[in-house]
Amino acid sequence: MNEKEQMDLGRRKFCLDLGRMTGGLALLSAAPWLKACTDEKVTATQGETARIGMVGTGSRGRYHIHNLLALPHARVTALCDIYPPNLEAAQALCPGARAYTDYRRLLDDPEVDGVVISTPLGLHADMTLAALSAGKHVFCEKAMALTMEQCKEVYDAYQAGDRALYYCMQRMYDPKYIEGVQRIKDGLIGDVVGMRCHWFRNADWRRPVPSPELERLINWRLYQEFSGGLMTELATHQLEVCNWVAGRLPSEAVGMGDIVYWKDGREVYDSVNVTYRFSDGRKIAYESLISNKYNGMEDQILGKGGTVDLTKGVYYLEEDTEISGMRRLMDSIRQGVFAAVPTAGPSWRPEYRNEYVPHPLVQGSVSVNGGQSMVAADHDGSDLVMSAFCISCISGEKAENVVEEAYGSTLLCLLGNQAMAEGRTVRFPEEYKIPYMKF
Amino acid sequence: MRDETEFINDGAVFHGSVHLVMGTRLDLITCGAPLPEVRPVWAALLRSADRIGRLLDRFSPDSELSRLNTGAMQGVGVSREMAEVLRLAEAYWEQTGGLFDVSGGFMSRIEVTERDTVSLYGHPLDFGGFAKGYFLREAAGLLREAGIKDAYLDFGGSSIWAAGCHPFGDCWKVSLPDPYTGIILDEMALRDQAMSTSGNTPRYSGHIRNPLSGAAVTERKLTVVTAPDPLDAEILSTAYMVADEGQRALLRLRFPKAQEKIYT
Structure with a gap:
């Protein structure tokens, strides 16, 4: 070559x-x-x-x-x-x-x-x-x-x-998201009935500042003059995924935002909870907190038949709670019966279905981002x-549609910030609707 | 890996299980072997699964395979075992007339040198089924060496090694449900044999591609192969998914101890 x-x-x-x-x-x-x-x-x-x-x-x-x-x-x-x-x-x-x-x-x-x-x-x-x-x-x-x-x-x-x-x-552009969204649209988890996204970190979101006059320049994420806080910096990615999956945008938002822990002069919330509602009643539950990281970062799509966690590239099926082959085999041996083992068939189905078991969305290796880096993740x-x-x-x-998707998710972030700041339910403003959007 | 074990029937039957080995689950049942004999074998199986996982697990970004797939891809030094696995995969590619190809159709371009360096030239490898068969072949050997004659080893429900017989029968009986309807299509008697299934399901179709044409198999189809060698069974269940009539005849000729069933 x-x-x-x-x-x-x-x-x-x-x-x-x-x-x-x-x-x-x-x-x-x-x-x-x-x-x-x-x-x-x-x-x-x-x-x-x-x-x-x-x-x-x-x-x-x-x-x-x-x-x-x-x-x-x-x-x-x-x-x-x-x-x-x-x-x-x-x-x-x-x-x-x-x-x-x-x-x-x-x-x-x-x-x-x-x-x-x-x-x-x-x-x-x-x-x-x-x-x-x-x-x-x-x-x-x-x-x-x-x-x-x-x-x-x-x-x-x-x-x-x-x-x-x-x-x-x-x-x-992440293969596990692309394939995951396609499979959701193909009916992998049945009707999508809701979405839950969260992003948890335990860090102050600050960069070292060599001189005090550089504070706002370097730590711009903390000040409203430059930043929309957790919503524009983190939620924007996740809300885009929700819009992508739903093929439409929520029409209203309600939420609460506070500075719970990092009371260091910052102007943006360090704790946000926003609920977005689509016109058909489905909701996106969004939460971000940066003083506890136990829950990490997840983009969960909830379906009648299962749940997809796009962040990890896995899905869980509701029917996995049924009893399965190996359990039946052990039960038959206990009873002294020579019974056939029902195999799981060509693609793996979990055993002991009294718990939810992750199935990979994508064949081959995938990169999973834990969401803790302030700069970037590899191969995301x-x-x-x-x-x-x-x-x-x-x-x-x-x-095609890149700007439209970014526009939609950014406006939802800003709508969430408005809902939290005003403490009321806010509707998506008519003057900012574009032809691409469905509600 | 966190495994679970249990003994039933007054300790005569052992069951060990572990979740998410190479993205799936492993179960072992042994019959008639005393506890002191079974425990070290189960531990050896877990070590073997762990080693092969670190080598070939496509779901783990830290496996040698993942690093090879995402790295420089040319002139990369690999472990001795990885080089041997690649040579084995190449041998199966030749034996199956190119129908089994871990590179998805580019095996002719992959280079493995005598000094254990590998060049993929941009073609990532997927050892999905191969890895399961490779593990089961080794596991069957470990059971044999330990003198355990009756055992049932299930890797993800689609790959099975059945040694000896069920405690109340003269073989291990396996039933095969239609993935589309759940109705039992067939029942098979296994004794010192491996069984592997490949196919489409209502939720998961088109994941097997013909390496020669690149076309995805999307039809309603299920292949089941039984063979004395678990790796042969695994390779062939995939190859039969894409083989036409003439190619099936070739596979039968080259793997005379294997038996295939194809359900459409």
């Missing part, structure tokens, strides 16, 4: 090989955004490279740089950060890239096809709008923006233009979103 062929194989590693997944090409109907990064698209963009400019080179930005450096079809050509230590750390990773301290100068750089925005949430909207306006393709960290108004402004600008826009909603889909973005930078093709 020559070097070029090896490189081609390397490129194929960075798209989802749907042919090898159980659902095959049918998965494209469950996750239409994958159409922009199929094996065929990789082949069509062969030999070309996306030139990427990084806006924000903190820990998350550098995580993306590491993913980009592993992509044969990407090259980091420009870097921008206002905090010198972060910029220097990124320059060490990308010695050939031009360095900027003003992102608008980076947007003027003709050697940049697409920009990756990894900055505080409060800056997402302005930077995304400026980048789209400058003719750049954009990959932006979640959530979409800090206010509903900003979200709508970005959505409208994206719709009016021809540039690709991605949000790092990595669950949308982030690398694939980035790869897809770079393919779009080359092909110019927008990814």
Whole structure:
């Protein structure tokens, strides 16, 4: 195999090989955004490279740089950060890239096809709008923006233009989620009757600050000027999954949020409980707390016939509580009877069904993220979103529904924050509904 | 692994079970063997399952297989056992005319050198059924060496090793329910034989692919293979799922001690 062929194989590693997944090409109907990064698209963009400019080179930005450096079809050509230590750390990773301290100068750089925005949430909207306006393709960290108004402004600008826009909603590119959602839609657990998502950590969510004037810049997640707190930083991923599974959005929200433990001057809640209700009465129960991590992180889809925990890539069946083969065999031996052992059949069904037993959703190894890292998890889909973005930078093709999904989940986060702040049930505002949404 | 054990019928029958070995469950029943003989064998089986799990468990991100699948994939040094397993898988690939392929159709491109380095060239491996058969082959040997003649070893309900006979019979009887209706399709008598089943179910279909064509088997189909060698049974139950008439004849010729039944 020559070097070029090896490189081609390397490129194929960075798209989802749907042919090898159980659902095959049918998965494209469950996750239409994958159409922009199929094996065929990789082949069509062969030999070309996306030139990427990084806006924000903190820990998350550098995580993306590491993913980009592993992509044969990407090259980091420009870097921008206002905090010198972060910029220097990124320059060490990308010695050939031009360095900027003003992102608008980076947007003027003709050697940049697409920009990756990894900055505080409060800056997402302005930077995304400026980048789209400058003719750049954009990959932006979640959530979409800090206010509903900003979200709508970005959505409208994206719709009016021809540039690709991605949000790092990595669950949308995670094989266990894609296959899991497809199998839920195929009836694996019967009618979906509810959803429960939670994210628990036991940490203050702070970064070390070398000098007090940098507090708000470095610990931006804790201040309302830049952040929507646990909802926009954590729940946004999980609510997107709920919308994806339901194929619609909840129409109202009610909740309570408090600062229970980390009373350190922060402005965002460290404990949130929000219930979202769909028009048919089904609910999403959402909870996040960062002073206890016993429950970890889970995205549970509850069906009449079973439960899928997409986070772990497993499902549990209600009927697993029946008595099974090995128990029957032992009972027959106790009674002195020579009876046949009823086998479980071709796919494994659990024995001793007085407890729920996990079944794997995906064949092959899966990466499970415990949700405790503040930066990232390995192989959680982030690398694939980035790869897809770079393919779009080359092909110019927008990814179907990515912006719409990010818009929907971000608005639900903001709706949850509003419900908690106002202490009342709030309805999804009419003026922010878009054609993609069903309620 | 946390196992559970019990003795019934005045200690004449032992039952050990453990959850989530290679993503599934393992059960052992022995008959007539005294406790001091059974305990070390059960412990040895658990150690063997643990070792093979750390080698081939596709559900564990820490297994050698997972690391191989997600790593550099070219010129990677592997353990001696992994290299031997790969050579064994290649031998089955040749014997089955390419119908059993742990690489899903790319075995011809996989390289295993004499110095135990492996190049996958971007093609991850899946030892799902193979791993179960590989374990059962070793487990059957451990039982034999310990002098335990009557034992029933069930790995996930779809892979069985039946040694000797049931305490009240002259074999082990196994019934096979139709996965679509639950109605019993067949009953088999096993004595010193392995049985493996492959197929589709209403909830889980299309997971077996023909490595030669890449096409998924989505039809209502169930294959059952019995053989004196558990690994042969496991390999063949998958191969018969995708084999056409001519290929089935080839499999019968090359594995004369195995018997297959195909239900559609």
